[in-house]
Amino acid sequence: MGLTQDEILTRLRENDPEKLAELYRRADAVRAGHVGEEVHLRGLIEFSNICQRSCTYCGLRRENRMLPRYQMSAEEIIAGAGEARARGYGTVVLQSGEDLNMSATWLGDVVRWIKERYGLAVTLSVGERPVEDYRLWRECGADRYLLKSETSDAELLGDLHPPRRSGLPIRPELLGILRDLGYEIGGGVMVGLPGQSVASLARDLELFAELDLDMIGIGPYIPHPGTPLGEAISAAGGGAAGEAPRSDDQAPNSVSMTLKMLSLARLACPEANIPATTALATAQDGGQLLGLKCGANVIMPNLTPRMYRERYEIYPSPWRAEGADGHSAILAAISEAGRAVGQGPGGRRRG
Ligand code: 5AD
Numbered sequence: 001m002g003l004t005q006d007e008i009l010t011r012l013r014e015n016d017p018e019k020l021a022e023l024y025r026r027a028d029a030v031r032a033g034h035v036g037e038e039v040h041l042r043g044l045i046e047f048s049n050i051c052q053r054s055c056t057y058c059g060l061r062r063e064n065r066m067l068p069r070y071q072m073s074a075e076e077i078i079a080g081a082g083e084a085r086a087r088g089y090g091t092v093v094l095q096s097g098e099d100l101n102m103s104a105t106w107l108g109d110v111v112r113w114i115k116e117r118y119g120l121a122v123t124l125s126v127g128e129r130p131v132e133d134y135r136l137w138r139e140c141g142a143d144r145y146l147l148k149s150e151t152s153d154a155e156l157l158g159d160l161h162p163p164r165r166s167g168l169p170i171r172p173e174l175l176g177i178l179r180d181l182g183y184e185i186g187g188g189v190m191v192g193l194p195g196q197s198v199a200s201l202a203r204d205l206e207l208f209a210e211l212d213l214d215m216i217g218i219g220p221y222i223p224h225p226g227t228p229l230g231e232a233i234s235a236a237g238g239g240a241a242g243e244a245p246r247s248d249d250q251a252p253n254s255v256s257m258t259l260k261m262l263s264l265a266r267l268a269c270p271e272a273n274i275p276a277t278t279a280l281a282t283a284q285d286g287g288q289l290l291g292l293k294c295g296a297n298v299i300m301p302n303l304t305p306r307m308y309r310e311r312y313e314i315y316p317s318p319w320r321a322e323g324a325d326g327h328s329a330i331l332a333a334i335s336e337a338g339r340a341v342g343q344g345p346g347g348r349r350r351g
Contacts, residue, residue, distance in 0.1 A: 003264070003268070006207075011023055012260055014260070020256070023260065023263050024263050027294060031274075031286075037342070039337070040090065040298045041330070042275075042299075042301075043084030044303060046304040047073040048070065048072065048098070049070055050097050052097075054162055054163070055293075056160050057230070058227060058315075059224040060312070063219040067226070074110050077271060080305070084118070092121075093300060094110070094111075094121040094123070096125075099127070104129070104164060105136070107137060117277075118160045121345035123143065123147050131177055135179065138181045138183060143345070143347070144347075147178070147185075149187050149202060149204075150188075150203045152200060153197070153203075159195065161324050172187075176211070186215030187215075188215075189204045190219060190253075191218060191220050191221060192257060195250070199249055200248075201211050207221050208272075209269055213269055215274070216265045217277055218265060220255065222316065255280065255287060273346065275296055276296035276298070278317070279315065284319040289337055301327050301330055306351050
């Protein structure tokens with residue numbers, strides 16, 4: 001809300017607890033004023049961990065041969081959507097690795113069946129695809145699309161995200177195309193990637209506002225030992241990106257930096273739907289409650305069947321190994337925050 005880049009930078013570099021509490025309070029007030037007291041629940045179904053990309057931070061990267069791959073059947077996915085319906089969630093999120101062998105018509109049929117049978121809002125998060133696929137899924141009834149840019153630092157992204165498919169527009173441009181197709185669009189970043197500067201985080205926030213994002217996902221980077229980036233961090237003897245800085249302006253992958261980003265994202269995009277992410281809960285017990293108090297208004301309970309969930313290992317998380325979807329913990333956090341469980345599809349409200 002009208003913060004200049006300088007003011008944003010000051011807040012990102014702020015460590016005074018009182019000033020931070022003030023930032024969080026302000027974000028919480030803006031959240032209350034624009035999206036209200038409801039916390040919308042989105043049932044997350046991680047339907048395939050097959051991925052052709054080589055992102056250096058992500059455990060699903062194709063070079064990770066330690067990971068057994070799976071692909072859920074249409075019936076299994078639809079059963080998951082039924083579970084979302086039964087629990088009263090208004091939205092189901094279908095997420096997977098990026099697999100161009102996955103047929104667009106197959107996923108389109110799944111979307112159509114879910115819409116027909118359960119009337120849920122459907123969010124897709126399956127990566128960079130040809131525009132015709134995005135169009136087809138929209139025609140089948142998909143409502144929203146998540147495609148995080150991960151960082152606005154082009155050079156850093158080039159290191160983390162090799163190789164890019166030639167000819168395909170970059171992610172911010174793809175988001176514009178998705179919006180024109182009629183999707184609500186979601187973006188976001190990781191916080192504390194090695195080589196990620198605090199200054200670039202300030203630019204990320206500016207980009208969120210420029211793109212007028214409907215949904216913004218922000219989580220701490222969590223090193224995965226089976227990835228080049230995670231290995232580099234343990235080789236440097238650090239557990240966290242902040243301990244192995246590449247520059248003086250290195251952003252730490254801390255809960256505190258993530259909460260600053262969350263609050264500032266709420267101020268930059270007052271109407272956006274912003275989740276308290278699982279990565280935040282992984283970084284700290286009770287992380288989702290903290291997120292709810294710093295501007296977040298969405299939680300995404302995991303509905304992936306137990307036998308698959310462990311294998312969707314984008315980063316190591318005790319939650320996944322335990323197979324818990326955290327449903328009761330999530331309801332407890334919502335009530336502890338003094339908020340209500342959202343009803344209906346919970347799309348973007350324009351005020
Ligand atoms: N730490 C935190 N988040 C990660 N993601 C992938 N790998 C990691 C990691 N090591 C996030 C990215 C991606 C989403 C599916 O998961 O933001 O967009």
